[in-house]
Amino acid sequence: MVPPDPMSEAVAKRLRxxxxxxxxPLAVLYRVEAQTGKMICAHGEEAVLAGMPSDVPSWRIARxxxxxxxxxxxGPAAPESVFFPxxxxxxxxxxVPLMSEGTQVGAMVLADSVPRDDFGSLDAEALATVVAMIADALRPPKATAANARMRPATPATALPQMTEELAAWPLSAGNHDAVTGLPDRLMLIQPMQVALDRARRKDRGLAVAxxxxxxxxxxxDWLGRSVGDELLRQVAERLLETTGESDLVGRGSGDEFVVIFSDVGGGRSALALTDRVLSALREPFHVQGYELSVSATVGVSRYPDHAQDVSALLRYAGIALHRAKAARQRGRIELFTDELRxxxxxRGDLERHLRRALGAGELLLHYQPKVDIRTRKWSGVEALIxxxxxxQLVSPGVFLPVAEESELIVPIGTWVMLESCRQMRRWHGAGVDLPSVSVNVSAQxxxxxxFVGTVARVLKSSTLPPxxxxxxVTETSLMDDVGAAAEKLSELRHLGVRVSVDDFGTGYSSLSYLxxxxxxxxxxxxxxxxxxxxxxDGARSSAVALTEAITGLGHSLGLKVLAEGVETEAQLDALAALGCDEVQGYYFSRPVPAPNVSELFPR
Known part of the structure; x- marks a missing residue:
């Protein structure tokens, strides 16, 4: 095994x-160095680790x-399995690929000698946090120097409740959020465990919000990062002012904060305490000359009603928060319930089956024609999973949200793109000269x-003309970061790939960003x-006005305009009169399997 580098002890702790x-039982960490993956630390049985190579080809760990x-x-291929004796x-x-600024700097491999169908129930968020800490430690010296003033270099620790060994690790300043100074979610776990043990001894409740x-x-985005960071600091201060001495406050990821309410019960209601904090947050914030109004959406779980351990309480509060966000009602509080459980x-059962479905050939594609509104000829097809x-056919409305939440949407999306391109080549070889196939791309x-590299590899593998x-791509996906989106779209255009804005009119619909x-x-x-x-008349007039406005906007920018969901001749006639270029919908055909496309395509 390669001798450890200066960061080895901190990295080894994080690997454990x-x-x-x-x-x-086994964990191995590799650093990418040119064409080689070098083992820098490992955890597990010495006899097994001694039989593993210290250097492996970097392509074997590239992901x-x-x-x-x-x-x-x-299921998925596992080339890393050959590393083990x-x-x-x-x-x-x-x-797990370890990424730094878009570049893979290493890889972590976790292995077990028995099948693990429970992988889907692991605390993915905590694991992702540890992975980010390891990747940060592997960052090249030039990159770490740039961040030296922002983040202490003390070894990080975590999760004392997991094992006696981990319980002995002291918490370090490296686990404080750099913006607010609050403990981050990982650092909160030890004091949360202490609070939970105290609640258990005193037969009292505890709530996680x-x-x-x-x-x-x-x-x-609009006012700048410095305003955003200052607002986060003021929110942190207000949370500390509003909560009790025995309560805990920490920073989650992005725009999230964690509050642990101790001694819940006996007049201290979890929902009442949460509402009190929300009321305090509604008071205006004054940041760099701006008066800002803030609201928050909250998910709450309680001990002992919902769970008996820290990890489950955090997970259930996260699930409740997700449900609250889905309601699209700002300032909403959602309490975890048996129904949510x-x-x-x-959802967990569906996710496990969906993971297997990708490797078991259960996913398939249907295709819906797109039609030129003037000539009534097919202008292409859209691939629908x-x-x-x-x-039984599982509705996309049921499994696609699960795929997005579990990030399975990325490998599924890549498969859809590759299979669609290959099917186009098969059609072309059989004399079905469809002009194009369109594929939906998720925000993830x-x-x-x-992403652009993935598209290029798909085109090369399928030999389909770009x-x-x-x-x-949905309108909201493009609006997350317009500058980055414009750069990526330019790269796709350079490849020769066409791009359409899906669901236009449901989001920003702005001429300036288009x-x-x-x-x-x-x-x-x-x-x-x-x-x-x-x-x-009211609904029809509004629809006509909006459709006319979108069509005019598109044409003013030299774009084609396609209307989806056309089901009647009256809708088709209206769209033709408004100058729409292409249409698709049940009026022409439902989505059909690939063999049916060959039969339906006009020769």
Whole structure:
């Protein structure tokens, strides 16, 4: 094994934390150095580790995303399994690329000798935090020097409740949030455990509340990072002022804060305490000459009602927060319930089956034609994913949200893109000369640093001409960071790929941002199209006005305009009169399997 470098002790501790979180007996860490992956530390049985190579080809650990293999041989490929000696039979594995500023600097491999169907229930957020800390330690010297003033270099610690060894580690200043000075979520775990033990001894309650500031990213984007950071500091101060001496306050990720209410019960209601904090946050903040109003959405879990341990309480509060955000009602408080627990269990079951479906060939594609409104000829098809689970088709409305929440949407999206391009080549080879296939791209896919590289690899693998591929990106995905989106879209245009803005009209719909984005098509959302033949004059007039405005906006920028969800001849006639270029919908065809496209395509 390669001798440890100066950061070895801090990195080794973090690696042991990751192994404890994943409940894996073996953990190995590699640093990427040119064409080689060098083992810099490992955790586990010495006899097994001694039989592992200290250097491996870097391509064997090169990954774009975390790969979870609950059972090796059933699901994603696990090339890392060859690192382990023959007498240790690897049955399950997690391979995590360690990224720094968009570049892979290392890889962490966690392995077990037994199948691990429980991988889907691990505390992914805590594990991600530890991974980020390890990646930070592996960052090249030039990059770490740039951040030396912002972050103490003391070794980080975590999760004393996991093992006796971890319990002995002291907490360090390295776990304080650099902006607010509050302990981060990882640092909170030890005092949370102490508070939970005290509540258990005194037969009292405890509540975990996760506060997410509503629309904080807009303040950060519009007024600048310095205003956003100062607002976060003032929010932290107000939380500390509003909570009790025995309560805990910490910083979560992004716009989130964690509050632990101790001694709940006997007149201290968790919901009343949360509402009191929300009321305090509603008072204006004065930041660098701006008066800012803030609201927050909150998820709450309670001991002993909902869980008996720190990790579960945090997870359940996060689930409640997710439900509160889904309601799209600012300032909402959501309490974890048995109903939510059952929904989480169903979601977990669906996620486990969906992971298997990707490798088991259960996912398939149907295609819906797009039609030129003047010639009525097919201008292309849109690929739409379906999941055949046994004899049943699972609705995309059911499994796609799960795929997005679990980040399975990224490998699924890549598969859809590759399979669509390959199918186009098969059609072309059979004389079905479709002009293009369009593929939906999720926000998670589009935000990946190597997204353009992934598209290029798909085109190379499928040998499809770039002009025959169209990527559909939602309006909200583009608005997360318009500058970065414009740069990425320019790279796609350089490849020769066309891009359409999906669901246009449901988000910002701004001329100013559209002028900055090199796109080719605007897709009018079906919610506008359905009212074009509505019986009420008001609904029809509004739909006509909005459709006309979007069509005019698109044409003024030299873009084509496509309307989706066309179901009647009256809707088609209205769109033709308004100057729309292309349409798709049930009026022409439902989405159909690939063989049906060959039969339906006009020769």
């Amino acid at each position: 934390v990751a192994a404890a979180l994943a409940r894996c 774009e995303e975390t790969t979870v293999v609950p059972v090796i041989g059933r 023959p007498d240790f039979r690897v049955a399950a594995l997690i391979s 996760l506060f997410a500031l509503d629309r904080f990213h807009r303040i950060d 059952e929904a989480v269990e169903r 379906r999941w055949k689970r046994g004899d 896919q589009f935000s990946r640093p190597d 002009g025959a591929l169209e990527l559909e 002028q900055r984005l090199p796109v080719d098509v605007l897709k009018i959302d079906r919610s506008f199209v359905k009212d074009l033949d509505a019986e009420g």
